[in-house]
Amino acid sequence: MEPNFYRPTVQTSLEQDSAEILANFRAIIKSGSGTRVKLVNYYKGLPISYPATLVEVSGQVLELDVHPQQAVALGLSGRTCIKCGTFSHTLLADVKDADVRRMIASLHNFSYVDLMVEQRASLRLELDPPCEAEITVSGRKVAAQALDVSLGGFSALTLQPTQLAKGDEVLLKVMMPNLLHNTVAPLEVPATVVDVAGCDAGELCRFSISSDSQAEGVLSRFIFQRQVDLIRELKEMSG
Numbered sequence: 646m647e648p649n650f651y652r653p654t655v656q657t658s659l660e661q662d663s664a665e666i667l668a669n670f671r672a673i674i675k676s677g678s679g680t681r682v683k684l685v686n687y688y689k690g691l692p693i694s695y696p697a698t699l700v701e702v703s704g705q706v707l708e709l710d711v712h713p714q715q716a717v718a719l720g721l722s723g724r725t726c727i728k729c730g731t732f733s734h735t736l737l738a739d740v741k742d743a744d745v746r747r748m749i750a751s752l753h754n755f756s757y758v759d760l761m762v763e764q765r766a767s768l769r770l771e772l773d774p775p776c777e778a779e780i781t782v783s784g785r786k787v788a789a790q791a792l793d794v795s796l797g798g799f800s801a802l803t804l805q806p807t808q809l810a811k812g813d814e815v816l817l818k819v820m821m822p823n824l825l826h827n828t829v830a831p832l833e834v835p836a837t838v839v840d841v842a843g844c845d846a847g848e849l850c851r852f853s854i855s856s857d858s859q860a861e862g863v864l865s866r867f868i869f870q871r872q873v874d875l876i877r878e879l880k881e882m883s884g
């Protein structure tokens with residue numbers, strides 16, 4: 646679970662919040678009712694969310710029965726969010742252990758969070774590997790690598806400082822893969838800078854894009870096929 650996917654929401658203190666969460670889980674399990682919760686992970690941007698069953702609280706650790714694909718995502722992420730009607734906030738927990746074969750997981754270090762990723766207007770998937778990109782602003786071209794994509798925008802890492810600022814209008818060219826035909830073609834779209842952050846020798850830039858029907862078609866087909874491929878990867882890893 647990437648840090649920018651959620652925002653901590655401390656109620657009392659981290660220690661007291663974690664103790665309160667565990668106490669509530671103990672009470673839920675003891676009552677024998679409503680022991681189903683929903684876990685939420687993101688695998689390369691794809692939401693992975695299956696129901697899980699509370700089993701027991703042992704010391705400071707919560708044991709659950711989980712879906713095998715969720716177990717894979719838990720192991721890869723090291724963290725997960727928990728949705729449970731007993732709590733007014735989403736919960737965040739560290740993964741102590743995740744066993745794909747036995748379909749069990751152990752969680753600890755609980756806290757309250759707001760899941761910021763749910764506020765996004767469209768699904769944002771990682772480009773793996775990153776795609777070659779070029780930013781044109783005022784006749785100047787800046788080389789970059791596109792890191793993720795959604796129907797509404799891209800994130801790109803530049804290889805040098807850009808002098809870009811929030812609100813700047815640019816032309817963004819990304820060499821988009823066609824996953825079905827194993828080809829690559831340039832996609833050029835007008836874009837607006839949403840955010841710029843320094844990163845190593847270059848900058849991490851986030852763009853919103855203005856796409857026509859042709860560009861939307863290219864992006865929609867890519868995102869659909871990318872989801873199919875990511876689901877296949879998870880299934881293979883879960884055996």
